[in-house]
Every structure is written in structure tokens, then in C-alpha cells.
Amino acid sequence: MKAHSQTTLRDRVSLSGVGVHSGAACAVTLLPADPDTGIVFLKSVDFLKSVDDAAVDIEVAAIHGNVVATTQCTVLGSKDAGTIATIEHLMAAFGGLGIDNAVVELSGDEVPVMDGSSEAFVEAIRQVGVRRQSARRRYIRVVKPVRVEIGDSVGELLPSDNRVFEVEIDFADTIIGRQAYVYDAEEGDFGQDIARARTFGFMADVEKFWAKGLALGASLENTVAIGDDQVINPEGLRFADEFVRHKVLDAIGDLMLAGAPILGHFRSYRGGHKLNSAVVKALLADRSAWEWSSIPARREATQADVGAMLPAAALGPNVT
Ligand SMILES: [Zn+2]
Numbered sequence: 501m502k503a504h505s506q507t508t509l510r511d512r513v514s515l516s517g518v519g520v521h522s523g524a525a526c527a528v529t530l531l532p533a534d535p536d537t538g539i540v541f542l543k544s545v546d547f548l549k550s551v552d553d554a555a556v557d558i559e560v561a562a563i564h565g566n567v568v569a570t571t572q573c574t575v576l577g578s579k580d581a582g583t584i585a586t587i588e589h590l591m592a593a594f595g596g597l598g599i600d601n602a603v604v605e606l607s608g609d610e611v612p613v614m615d616g617s618s619e620a621f622v623e624a625i626r627q628v629g630v631r632r633q634s635a636r637r638r639y640i641r642v643v644k645p646v647r648v649e650i651g652d653s654v655g656e657l658l659p660s661d662n663r664v665f666e667v668e669i670d671f672a673d674t675i676i677g678r679q680a681y682v683y684d685a686e687e688g689d690f691g692q693d694i695a696r697a698r699t700f701g702f703m704a705d706v707e708k709f710w711a712k713g714l715a716l717g718a719s720l721e722n723t724v725a726i727g728d729d730q731v732i733n734p735e736g737l738r739f740a741d742e743f744v745r746h747k748v749l750d751a752i753g754d755l756m757l758a759g760a761p762i763l764g765h766f767r768s769y770r771g772g773h774k775l776n777s778a779v780v781k782a783l784l785a786d787r788s789a790w791e792w793s794s795i796p797a798r799r800e801a802t803q804a805d806v807g808a809m810l811p812a813a814a815l816g817p818n819v820t
Contacts, residue, residue: 504795506600506637508532510629515620517612521585523716526608533601535635538759539594541584541604564757564780570773572714574754585610592753593621596690600637616698616722618749622691641793642764648778653770655779660765662686667747668769675726679744696738697745700724751776
């Protein structure tokens with residue numbers, strides 16, 4: 501971790517598109533926020549007034565306690581705000597770029613899907629720039645392994661000095677099949693390696709989703725569609741293992757819902773939003789499994805510190 505101070509955006513930036521589930525046009529504006537705000541979604545009064553004259557801005561913090569659904573995408577909600585769907589790719593952009601504080605103002609019930617990846621959000625954030633803040637960042641350091649099994653999906657968090665995401669998927673079809681990817685947030689390049697990986701779906705499932713009123717906005721513009729024995733999108737894949745890279749992207753976004761960056765090694769096998777969310781919940785529910793930390797332990801010794809420590813090491817035998 502190079503930066504131990506909290507960060508936010510330098511300026512506000514807006515994006516618009518469609519909701520992949522609602523099919524409705526929607527816009528989102530990312531705004532700078534004070535230290536210790538975290539990521540907060542805000543349904544603007546202008547949007548709410550279309551249904552209620554007395555409406556006021558309603559905020560929903562992007563934390564796991566406010567997650568109300570994880571079936572097709574990660575959905576936040578509250579009694580007053582209703583639901584805010586498909587937050588995960590935007591949350592991944594915040595997590596991948598190390599943004600601690602931002603307000604996300606929405607003009608609808610869903611974050612626009614853009615191209616099905618985090619790329620547009622990353623570009624928007626880079627366009628306005630990232631500002632360091634005076635407050636120190638606090639990490640949730642995993643100190644004891646936590647494991648969750650849901651059916652044949654397995655997720656766990658293990659102690660580690662780095663933020664590592666190790667994801668394996670195993671589909672019966674031959675297009676995806678078995679893929680594994682390890683992303684180390686310290687050494688990897690989120691923008692290059694992860695942010696561009698798009699969401700995907702099987703053509704055979706699309707009609708089932710539509711019948712349920714889901715994926716109404718899904719198209720080849722925002723989803724990698726898998727047919728019987730090929731990828732349908734004419735442009736093909738962005739990476740040979742784009743599917744598992746996208747699962748890493750989803751995990752980065754979903755783990756942000758802990759409310760602070762998790763310092764630990766996340767592993768998942770056949771996972772998804774439901775498993776990711778359950779792992780975060782299981783970690784935070786076990787108070788002996790984590791602790792607050794302002795700096796990763798391995799990084800505490802800077803070059804200068806190492807020099808200063810040498811005489812002490814030489815005096816080691818005298819230490820009682
Ligand atoms: Zn996704």
C-alpha cells in the first residue's frame with residue numbers, strides 16, 4: 501500500500517447509460533466527500549420528486565448491512581430509499597483505485613451498466629483525479645481465517661499483509677470451463693488487468709431472466725453473451741480469461757462493502773455476489789477474526805526504520 505492516507509475525487513464527474521436489469525436510462529454523478537464518509541449513495545431529490553412532492557435527498561451507505569439482494573447483482577436498499585441496484589462495478593472501481601470517500605448521486609434505482617465492466621468508472625475517476633486527504637486510512641486486517649460454504653461454492657479470507665483476490669470458476673460449458681486468477685492489489689494494475697473485464701451470461705438464460713423482469717437492459721453492448729459453442733459478441737473477448745477476471749472485479753467491489761479495505765487474502769471457488777457478501781458478513785460477525793490497522797505490518801518498516809533497527813538487532817542477546 502503506497503498511500504496510507506484516505507482519498508477522494510478532485511472534482512465531480514457524471515456518467516449516463518442504461519440499467520442492465522431495469523433497462524431504464526439512468527445517470528450517476530460521483531462527488532468528492534469528507535474523510536471517513538466512505539462510499540455513500542444518494543438518490544437525489546429531483547428524481548424522488550417525480551414520485552413524491554415532499555421528497556428529500558436520501559442517503560444509503562455502501563456497507564454490507566444495507567445489502568438487500570445479491571441474486572443477479574448487488575443491491576443496496578433502505579425503507580426510505582427503496583433499492584439501488586448493480587452497484588458492484590462502480591464499487592470495484594473505487595476499490596481498485598483506492599478511493600475511500602465519495603458520494604454517488606443517482607437519477608434512478610440502478611447504477612448504469614456502461615459496457616459491463618468498470619472501465620468507464622475508472623476513466624471518469626482518472627479524468628477528475630484523486631485527492632489525498634489528511635485522515636489516515638484504516639484497514640480491516642484479517643487475523644484469523646474465515647470460511648463460508650454455500651452449496652458447492654467456497655469463499656474464505658485468510659490473514660495476509662497484502663490485499664489479494666484469488667478466484668477460481670468452474671463452469672460445465674467448454675467456453676468458460678475452469679479458470680483461475682490471482683490479483684494482488686499491491687502489484688497488479690487494476691485499470692489494465694481487471695477493470696476492462698465485462699460481465700457475461702448464457703444466451704440460454706436470457707429468456708428466463710426476461711420472463712422474470714431481469715436483465716431487461718442486457719445487450720451485446722454490455723454483456724459477453726455465450727451461445728452453444730461460442731461467444732456471440734462480434735468483437736470477441738478482451739482477455740482469454742475475461743470471465744474469471746470479471747469475477748475478480750466483482751469480488752473487489754463486493755468486499756468494499758466491509759466499509760473499509762480488507763487487508764487479507766480472499767479466495768473463492770465457484771463464487772458470486774451472494775458468496776462474496778456472505779464472506780464479508782462472516783468476517784465482521786466474528787470480532788476475533790479482524791482488527792483495525794492503519795498500516796500493513798510488513799510496510800511499517802521503512803528504509804529509515806530498517807537502518808535504525810540494525811543496532812537493536814545486534815544487541816539482541818542482551819534483550820531479556
Ligand atoms: Zn459483475
